[in-house]
Amino acid sequence: RLWRRRPRGPPGPPAIPYFGQAFRLLSIAERDILPLFKEWFDTYGSVVQVEMLGNVYVLLSEPESLEPVLSSSVHISKGYWEYLFFRPWLNDGLLLSTGDKWRLRRKLLTPSFHFKILESFLGGISKNSETYVESILESGGKPLDIQEPIRMATLKIICETAMGVTLSTDNEEQNAFITAIKDASEGIVLRYLTFWLYSDFIYRRSEFGKKFYNSIDTLQSFSKKVIRRRKQLYQSEKSDVGEGNKSRRKAFLDLLLEVEDSNPGLFTEADIQEEVDTFMFEGHDTVSAAIIFSHFLLANHPNVQEKAFKEQDGIFGNDDRPASMQDLQRMTYLEMVIKETLRLYPSVPFHSRKLYQDLRIDDNTVVPAGQSVGILTFYIHRSTRHWDDPELFIPERFDPEISRHPFSYIPFSAGPRNCIGQKLAMMEIKTLLSTVLRNCILEPVTKSVDPVASVIIRNLDPIILKVVPRPRAA
Numbered sequence: 001r002l003w004r005r006r007p008r009g010p011p012g013p014p015a016i017p018y019f020g021q022a023f024r025l026l027s028i029a030e031r032d033i034l035p036l037f038k039e040w041f042d043t044y045g046s047v048v049q050v051e052m053l054g055n056v057y058v059l060l061s062e063p064e065s066l067e068p069v070l071s072s073s074v075h076i077s078k079g080y081w082e083y084l085f086f087r088p089w090l091n092d093g094l095l096l097s098t099g100d101k102w103r104l105r106r107k108l109l110t111p112s113f114h115f116k117i118l119e120s121f122l123g124g125i126s127k128n129s130e131t132y133v134e135s136i137l138e139s140g141g142k143p144l145d146i147q148e149p150i151r152m153a154t155l156k157i158i159c160e161t162a163m164g165v166t167l168s169t170d171n172e173e174q175n176a177f178i179t180a181i182k183d184a185s186e187g188i189v190l191r192y193l194t195f196w197l198y199s200d201f202i203y204r205r206s207e208f209g210k211k212f213y214n215s216i217d218t219l220q221s222f223s224k225k226v227i228r229r230r231k232q233l234y235q236s237e238k239s240d241v242g243e244g245n246k247s248r249r250k251a252f253l254d255l256l257l258e259v260e261d262s263n264p265g266l267f268t269e270a271d272i273q274e275e276v277d278t279f280m281f282e283g284h285d286t287v288s289a290a291i292i293f294s295h296f297l298l299a300n301h302p303n304v305q306e307k308a309f310k311e312q313d314g315i316f317g318n319d320d321r322p323a324s325m326q327d328l329q330r331m332t333y334l335e336m337v338i339k340e341t342l343r344l345y346p347s348v349p350f351h352s353r354k355l356y357q358d359l360r361i362d363d364n365t366v367v368p369a370g371q372s373v374g375i376l377t378f379y380i381h382r383s384t385r386h387w388d389d390p391e392l393f394i395p396e397r398f399d400p401e402i403s404r405h406p407f408s409y410i411p412f413s414a415g416p417r418n419c420i421g422q423k424l425a426m427m428e429i430k431t432l433l434s435t436v437l438r439n440c441i442l443e444p445v446t447k448s449v450d451p452v453a454s455v456i457i458r459n460l461d462p463i464i465l466k467v468v469p470r471p472r473a474a
């Protein structure tokens with residue numbers, strides 16, 4: 001029925017009846033996904049219709065067409081197929097849930113990212129940033145793959161802040177978690193590309209499916225341990241502080257534990273687990289990608305690095321105190337560097353929404369209710385209609401004086417279903433980069449990157465840099 005109602009307006013690649021692009025996708029790998037979208041936009045224009053197994057998707061790459069979708073309080077659901085393969089991992093957590101469940105959970109969890117709570121996280125973020133800087137300086141100026149230490153630092157930060165649990169210094173379990181995130185993400189992308197793996201019956205029996213479900217076991221047993229540890233601390237803190245504790249604003253996991261405590265049987269361990277899995281993934285892999293690409297860009301643009309050094313020196317002089325919230329607010333140039341990094345390499349390169357009402361794109365094009373639209377952030381951020389020289393790294397384009405279309409820059413999505421953790425993310429990235437800039441000079445070894453949409457954006461190859469100690473400001 002949907003196929004018959006498919007919009008006639010937008011052009012798209014020729015499709016085999018029912019199968020659509022299924023065979024084309026079979027012939028490509030993860031690294032070819034972003035180039036394939038580019039090929040379609042270059043050939044058919046900024047709104048492209050793609051058919052796949054009886055479904056029709058409309059891909060959007062210009063801010064004007066996606067504004068009515070993202071700003072709407074009606075189109076707040078995710079398409080069925082587009083997020084289905086995440087479900088064994090994230091179940092019905094905040095990223096995937098819909099309708100009243102999503103509304104209630106979003107309302108419940110939003111206060112756990114309040115300014116006061118974020119401020120209380122700053123000490124833990126600074127401490128882990130210092131440990132990270134010590135670890136990269138140990139390389140003694142030799143070429144270093146920075147991805148593993150960055151992922152380790154951001155995993156420790158999300159556990160110590162939102163989850164309230166300090167991880168052990170034995171990194172074996174953490175390494176297993178980081179590898180499992182990569183394997184699970186690759187497994188999800190591979191499944192999307194391979195239509196005969198859409199059947200759960202076949203997937204579970206295939207080698208790919210077995211590897212994927214093993215990764216999910218690793219990820220969920222890690223998050224179960226985190227919940228267990230926090231529960232013990234929560235119980236002992238509760239008996240120490242008594243009823244007075246209740247009025248305090250709660251960080252993410254404490255809030256969930258409190259809801260479980262006060263709603264026995266209604267809010268269960270499984271409800272906590274799906275949210276912890278969602279936030280451990282969204283709160284760790286996205287931030288890692290942004291920090292990895294900003295290291296690469298700073299190393300390859302010494303003039304930008306120099307300006308960022310000057311700003312840090314202006315704020316801290318030769319004082320090695322951890323950054324305060326006021327210090328972070330003064331890092332306006334560093335903020336521009338981070339924003340420009342997220343423009344070129346948005347951690348979430350595309351996402352989608354299901355339409356609950358017909359969407360009029362222009363006089364000739366209406367996408368009917370029930371269909372999904374794909375929002376191609378990676379290409380929206382490179383639109384030549386909105387960005388001069390979009391391939392160049394120019395942090396100054398984020399000078400607050402410069403105005404642009406509000407939907408031409410959407411690294412955290414936009415509207416009611418935007419990223420709940422964006423303030424935490426910016427604070428974490430800024431604190432870690434500030435610690436790096438005050439102590440290190442980054443020199444390039446990897447001179448160009450090949451971004452791959454592996455759920456979260458990654459570089460195809462390791463990113464190698466040299467890290468040299470930076471003398472303190474006079």
Ligand code: HEM
Pocket residue numbers: 094095096106162278279282283284286287290342346347348351352410411412413417418419420421422424425
């Ligand atoms: C640079 C860092 C980050 C980027 C670029 C980013 C980007 C995004 C984007 C684009 C979405 C919308 C996804 C979609 O609709 O499918 C999203 C949603 C979400 N993000 Fe983030 N994110 C970042 C960091 C974080 C952090 C630190 C957390 C939590 C600690 C977090 C938690 C979430 C959650 C739970 C959602 C789902 C929200 C909802 O549907 O109501 N993210 N993020």
